[in-house]
Amino acid sequence: MSEAAQPWDGARIRDLRASLLAFFDEHQREMPWRETSDPYRIWVSEVMLQQTRVETVVPYYRRWMERFPTVRTLAEASTDEVLRHWQGLGYYSRARNLHKAARELQAHYDGALPTSAAELKQLPGIGDYTAGAVASIAFGKAEPAVDGNVRRVLARLLDEPSPTAGELRRWASALVDPERPGDFNQAFMELGSVVCVPRSPRCRSCPVGEYCRARRAGTQEERPAPKTRKPNPRIVEVVLVLRRGEDRNCEVFLRRRPADGLLGGMWECPSREANEGPDSGSELWKAQVRRALQGLLNEIGTGSDGVDDLGDPRALTSVDHTFSHRRVHYHPFEVAVRPGRILRPPEGSEGYCRWVPLRDRTRVPLPVAQEAILRDLELRLAAGASLS
Ligand code: SF4
Numbered sequence: 008m009s010e011a012a013q014p015w016d017g018a019r020i021r022d023l024r025a026s027l028l029a030f031f032d033e034h035q036r037e038m039p040w041r042e043t044s045d046p047y048r049i050w051v052s053e054v055m056l057q058q059t060r061v062e063t064v065v066p067y068y069r070r071w072m073e074r075f076p077t078v079r080t081l082a083e084a085s086t087d088e089v090l091r092h093w094q095g096l097g098y099y100s101r102a103r104n105l106h107k108a109a110r111e112l113q114a115h116y117d118g119a120l121p122t123s124a125a126e127l128k129q130l131p132g133i134g135d136y137t138a139g140a141v142a143s144i145a146f147g148k149a150e151p152a153v154d155g156n157v158r159r160v161l162a163r164l165l166d167e168p169s170p171t172a173g174e175l176r177r178w179a180s181a182l183v184d185p186e187r188p189g190d191f192n193q194a195f196m197e198l199g200s201v202v203c204v205p206r207s208p209r210c211r212s213c214p215v216g217e218y219c220r221a222r223r224a225g226t227q228e229e230r231p232a233p234k235t236r237k238p239n240p241r242i243v244e245v246v247l248v249l250r251r252g253e254d255r256n257c258e259v260f261l262r263r264r265p266a267d268g269l270l271g272g273m274w275e276c277p278s279r280e281a282n283e284g285p286d287s288g289s290e291l292w293k294a295q296v297r298r299a300l301q302g303l304l305n306e307i308g309t310g311s312d313g314v315d316d317l318g319d320p321r322a323l324t325s326v327d328h329t330f331s332h333r334r335v336h337y338h339p340f341e342v343a344v345r346p347g348r349i350l351r352p353p354e355g356s357e358g359y360c361r362w363v364p365l366r367d368r369t370r371v372p373l374p375v376a377q378e379a380i381l382r383d384l385e386l387r388l389a390a391g392a393s394l395s
Pocket residue numbers: 160163164202203204208209210211213214215216217219220221222227
């Protein structure tokens with residue numbers, strides 16, 4: 008931390024803390040996790056809130072706590088059930104890590120969270136931010152917790168365009184209130200959410216405006232400097248919607264994605280990447296689709312049955328989905344299995360391949376785009392619409 012970046016002495020720091028805590032005492036928003044001191048609940052809320060808005064998190068949090076009210080209930084749940092309760096919240100590694108960590112806590116800590124940030128960081132999925140937030144809010148430890156909101160407020164208070172993670176952590180450590188560290192960290196985040204917002208910060212009603220260098224310099228809109236990000240690549244995937252049965256009582260073939268990686272552990276209609284030609288209606292594109300579908304049939308081990316045996320692939324409505332680092336354009340194709348054909352999943356594949364009644368798909372965790380594809384199929388079947 009440079010000399011120039013240390014604008015406050017001890018007395019000013021105490022005043023700044025008092026101003027921020029007074030703001031929090033008066034203006035904090037009601038949130039279900041602010042009504043508890045249970046470290047498990049605070050931990051779950053902090054994980055859910057990463058990259059996700061408060062309004063989105065609240066109903067998920069309530070449902071989660073109804074089903075998994077303790078570390079033990081979470082540890083004993085199946086992966087499918089955990090992912091299903093996370094379905095739609097995105098960044099599914101968060102749910103998988105919560106589950107893994109709960110199992111470790113149950114096995115080694117009798118279901119209780121450790122109280123120090125250093126120990127918390129030993130658990131899967133807990134980094135500096137979550138450890139600091141849980142240690143300060145649940146256990147009253149004077150630890151910093153730097154999330155995106157705090158980063159923005161600090162960069163403005165100190166008028167620094169590109170503070171490093173180390174600098175931010177040092178500044179936040181110097182500021183955190185030793186008497187009320189949890190409230191202080193939440194106050195900082197709250198300030199970033201409702202006052203020191205990314206565009207047009209409300210400096211006139213800011214409780215710490217008198218300490219703010221960027222406000223004095225008129226540079227608040229430029230702090231922190233925007234990160235240069237490469238545009239997300241666009242990927243095209245062909246999706247095999249394999250159906251057996253004639254109406255909405257039909258079954259669809261699902262397989263589970265590998266445990267790690269994007270959407271790890273979720274179920275889906277098998278898909279694979281394709282190169283989209285300039286014209287999606289071209290013969291070249293159709294040939295590519297058939298190759299991709301045949302490849303998927305081979306992958307899922309349905310024997311020698313090919314697409315030609317099974318009937319014509321028919322296009323369903325395409326779906327776009329944006330992940331944190333890529334945009335995916337899904338081209339789903341429905342392939343109906345002819346009556347009399349069974350197409351058993353390969354032997355020993357029960358854990359990762361199965362036929363699921365279309366109506367019962369809510370019993371397995373499905374990515375948002377896959378649910379959209381299957382809902383489209385269900386509506387078409389219900390309407391008796393032509394699928395061509
Ligand atoms: S004065 Fe303005 S820029 Fe500075 S911390 Fe407050 S809201 Fe943010």
